[in-house]
Amino acid sequence: MLKGNKGEWSELYTFLKLLGEGELYAADEKMERLHNIYYPIIKVLRIEKGKELEYVCDDEFIIIDDERNNHTTKIPIIEFQKYALLLLDKIKSASGSSFTIQEIDQFLELIKFDTLKSKSSRKSDIRIVVHDSNTGMKPMLGFSIKSKLGRPSTLFNAGKSTNLVYKINGDINDTDLQQINSINTRTHKIRNRLALMEQKDLTLDFVKVSNEMFDLNLKVIDSEMPKILSELVLYYFSGRGSHLSELSKLIEKENPLNYNNLLGHNFYEYKLKAFLRDVALGLTPRKRWDGEFDATGGYIIVKEDGELVCYHIYNQNEFQGYLLNNTKLDTPSSSKHGFGEVYKVGNEYFFNLNFQIRFN
Structure with a gap:
């Protein structure tokens, strides 16, 4: 049974909501959605127990592709939408620094989701393949997830x-x-x-x-x-x-x-x-910086009402304004x-x- 704080559960919520909605909208400096800038999601990538899993958006279904075991699982998108709403409600109403959510355990087992928190060595919490309307390409982008549902997170840690x-x-x-x-x-x-x-x-x-x-x-x-x-x-x-x-x-x-x-x-x-x-x-601070971004897409923000917005390197002005403000x-x-x-x-x-x- 998975256990985590609101920020860690927010990473799972982001994963489910992205697959349920199939698109990710950009935001302005004030975290308001920019309706004319969005990224259609082709698939989300995860590593579980050393295996890379692909969650592919396909019309009304999410296809989970486990290449190592040559196995695929097909789950209706509506299930991802349903459990995203359930999870949002549980995160909002939870008390305590760390908690479990039993109602979602069976679904997580079905979609092969075993860990809440991404590796701390990476800035990116989630990797997404999107359709890039600017170039026509389909890049894989890493995003760091910041949630407004829990305590304010740290951008830069002291040492x-x-x-x-x-x-x-x-x-x-x-x-x-x-x-x-x-x-x-x-x-x-x-x-x-x-x-x-x-x-x-x-x-x-x-x-x-x-x-x-x-x-x-x-x-x-x-x-x-x-x-x-x-x-x-x-x-x-x-x-x-x-x-x-x-x-x-x-x-x-x-x-x-x-x-x-x-x-x-x-x-x-x-x-x-x-x-x-x-x-x-x-x-x-302690690793040589050569300007190569780890979170290669930017930030995904989970707002207080559960809406997701992102800051991508393409809308750099809004991203930097968000960080400063x-x-x-x-x-x-x-x-x-x-x-x-x-x-x-x-x-x-x-x-x-x-x-x-x-x-x-």
């Missing part, structure tokens, strides 16, 4: 490799170090430590990204990306905002990199959107990831900050 290193400038000594690090308020501990530094006329200057691989990955996007991120993260921990859309406007206004913006170029927004896009489609910076565990304390190297003092990005 020790994502620490940003700042040098503390000003008149500071070991007594200040101890006083600042002694602040241990239940909430906003790091913000309060930064506030005390400001009271002492201490300033932070970004030095580097602690991990060279992450630093170079960021510089593949833009040579100034580490510096831009360091400013945004400092704004966040100083209490100046959390939503990336508002932080983007703030950094554009303050222009810490002194770009020539006399003609109205949105330097920071453009670069931040590129960063969010690459993170969404494959960039991770629906994400925020969040605080990871400072003890786990080793940041938020003043420390001394030689005669100089430093302070690390870290971050994760979560959907609103």
Whole structure:
């Protein structure tokens, strides 16, 4: 019997609904369906127990093709529609972090669906062969699934490799170090430590990204990306905002990199959107980033009412706008990831900050 959280069950719901409807619609920046942009679904691919299964849309039936065992199963599309509705209702009404849904077990056995969660090593949660009206081709596209039915998911996870290193400038000594690090308020501990530094006329200057691989990955996007991120993260921990859309406007206004913006170029927004896009489609801190997208189609969003919409690389502007307008910076565990304390190297003092990005 399968057990999972709302996000994991949403992956199954997406699978059933796509096969039941046979098409996937694109969306604008506000997640509203674009009725003139959609992708007819030819088949959905899954790997179960090391075997690749094809779920082929054929008029009123879904044909499950198990090539390894030379076996096919034919199931009416209406069954996929029925169980998608049942599953949506169960997900919405479920309580608790993880749960089972007995009413769907027999159908999942029939369609050879044995696991809820895709491999975490891949950004793509589902692979779909669609008819591409732009080219006339039938590409296989990977999509990452993000559900609005459960808790907001994380776009970018923190780690020790994502620490940003700042040098503390000003008149500071070991007594200040101890006083600042002694602040241990239940909430906003790091913000309060930064506030005390400001009271002492201490300033932070970004030095580097602690991990060279992450630093170079960021510089593949833009040579100034580490510096831009360091400013945004400092704004966040100083209490100046959390939503990336508002932080983007703030950094554009303050222009810490002194770009020539006399003609109205949105330097920071453009670069931040590129960063969010690459993170969404494959960039991770500790693996060399070469710009090759893993989720080769984009994102499928499960909305609160169960409607599915997608952001495909073809409608990149809407996709990047969605990412910017629906994400925020969040605080990871400072003890786990080793940041938020003043420390001394030689005669100089430093302070690390870290971050994760979560959907609103």
